[in-house]
Amino acid sequence: MSALIVPEFLLNFDVSSVSKHVWVELVLLLVVLYFLSQRSYKPDQRPLSHQEIDQLCEEWVPDPLTPPLTKFQKEYKAPVLSGAAGVKTTVNGKEVLNLASTNFLGFVGNPQIADAGAAAIRKYGVGSCGPRGFYGTIDIHMDLEEKLARFLGTADSILYSYGLATASSTIPAFCKRGDLIIADEGCHWGIQNGLTLSRSTVKYFKHNDMDDLERLLKGVIEEDRRHKKVLNRRFIVAEGLYQSTGRVAPLRKIVELRDKYFFRLLLDDSMALGVLGATGRGSPEHWGVPVSKVDMICCALGNAFASVGGFCAGSLQAVDHQRLSGLGYCFSASLPPFLAATTISSIDYLESHRDLLSKLQRNIGILRNGLASIPGLFLEGDPISPVMHLQLATPAASDDEEREKLQAIVARALDKASLLLTTTKHSAIERRRFRPSIRIAVSAGHEEKELVNAVAQLKKVTAAVLKK
Known part of the structure; x- marks a missing residue:
């Protein structure tokens, strides 16, 4: 057998002269070559048997969609x-x-208001048969919108079929991703839902704390100056009378901060409407604030006026924008006509009593x-x-x-x-x-x-x- 011929450079090769990282790279190269040489692995394509499916179903434990009941x-x-x-x-x-219902003026069961609802049912029927833009608008809806605007002293108002959906529709109609909202942390769930749906940047100030509100507003202005940010839409959101605490918001101070830092103001006055003010027109009247200083006023009709539904009052531009962008207005069936009639009757009754x-x-x-x-x-x-x-x-x-x-x-x-x-x-x-x-x-x-x-x-x- 002939002798194995080894190249001279291998005989003279000094292993100790090779650095450690070369050995590591060599090992990794061998591992890569090993995997490349292997045949591709394909799992068994055989469908599961009925027995296997039943076993998997029995073993599956779904995660709860909600927390366990307390x-x-x-x-x-x-x-x-x-x-x-x-x-x-x-x-x-x-x-x-x-002592549980927010029937503040005692209108539930009022014969005059009930008769107005009954007369509307005889005239219009019970339902409205669709959203406002799809055969759901009836003359009494427009009568109520005009009545509410005149009652509050605004240019116009827009009617929603459900009180909780009013703020949830109004806020996303004006605020989008990239906009800024400064909201009271004590706002009710309908407002919180609207803030979430808007996808805006939301900052919360301590409940009814005007010093903390000004701190946030001042911080926003200072940050703009440092980073030269592009101006976006900015809103302050608060309630006139907070249903979660029974506290009255200092609207005069909020309006002062709104003007000072150039924000818009959205006020939910659901609990104050028909309660505060010399004639029951809510927080602006109570605080002596011109209604024009509040860009939008949202209210539910289920408290003092003992009806169902909600509305947003403000300028012509603010209201018209919601007729195409307010989700609760565009896609929900409109308020049943008899509820619009009872609301009109409630306002008339309040003005005469x-x-x-x-x-x-x-x-x-x-x-x-x-x-x-x-x-x-x-x-x-x-x-x-x-x-x-x-x-x-x-x-x-x-x-x-x-x-x-x-x-x-x-x-x-x-x-x-x-x-x-x-x-x-x-x-x-x-x-x-x-x-x-x-x-x-x-x-x-x-x-x-x-x-x-x-x-x-x-x-x-x-x-x-x-x-x-």
């Missing part, structure tokens, strides 16, 4: 009303005093003075607000524990004292959930002796629950 949610039983939720209503076959506003404020004072004296509870809300929140004076270990105690008070008040109350309920996706509370709404339709008796009964109920 103990409070499992045990909560909503009261069943028989009839309209007026000043007095029937629950479980028993007449009770209603201005004493309702003074009676409402009197009832607010009576109830607030009584509720503030209940041991173990703390009263939240401004003195002129018909929405009041009762919280535990001593916070519990958790919100769930507080909620259970408050719900026990509500349940006992219904059972033992014939008082219809409700606890606050917040969605898990809301930005800020305030402390659990009993929300109480007072009406001009309540009598003084009823409110005095309600406070006395609630004191007894609270004492019985909290001593356990």
Whole structure:
């Protein structure tokens, strides 16, 4: 056998002279060559058998779409009303005093308003048969829009079929990606939903804190100067009277900041309409602010006016833009005509019975003075607000524990004292959930002796629950 001939350069090769990274690269090259030389792998294309499919289905555990129910949610039983939720209503076959509904002027069950609705049903039928742009516009819709604009002193208004959808439609109609919104962190869920749908940059200021609002506005202006940003659409969003806390927004100060920093203002005045102001025209009238200083006013009609639906009032340009860009206006069936008729009747009734506003404020004072004296509870809300929140004076270990105690008070008040109350309920996706509370709404339709008796009964109920 002949001897193996080895090249001379290999015989004289010094392995120690090769740097380490060369060896690493050589190994990696060999690994790559190895994988390239392998045959491609194809998984079995055989379809699964019925037995295998059944086994996979049995083993599959889906993730829950919502968080698990809390103990409070499992045990909560909503009261069943028989009839309209007026000043007095029937629950479980028993007449009770209603302190839960935001029927601020006592219009639920008003014969004059009910007759207007019945007459509209006989004339127009029940439904409107489509969105406003598709055979859903009826003369009474335009009559109501004109009535609302004249009532508030704006150039025009636009009607939506559902109160909660009003802010959710108005905000995305004007604000898009790249725009800026400065909003109160205590705004209700309908506003929060509109902020999300707009895809705008949203910054929140502390609830009803004007110093924090100005801090944010000033920061925006300073950032613009540093980075020379292109000017975009900018809005301040707030409520006139916050349903989550019963606090009144200092509208005069907000308008001052709006003018100082060149922002637009969108105000949700759902709780203040028919409540604040000498004639019930809401926050602008209460604060003596020209309505032109508020670019858009959104309101739900389901509170003081005891109807359904909502509207946005403002300039002609702001309203006309929503007729093509307001999603709730373009794609939802329009407000049933009889509800438009009842709203018109409610406005007429308020304008001819201005004493309702003074009676409402009197009832607010009576109830607030009584509720503030209940041991173990703390009263939240401004003195002129018909929405009041009762919280535990001593916070519990958790919100769930507080909620259970408050719900026990509500349940006992219904059972033992014939008082219809409700606890606050917040969605898990809301930005800020305030402390659990009993929300109480007072009406001009309540009598003084009823409110005095309600406070006395609630004191007894609270004492019985909290001593356990």
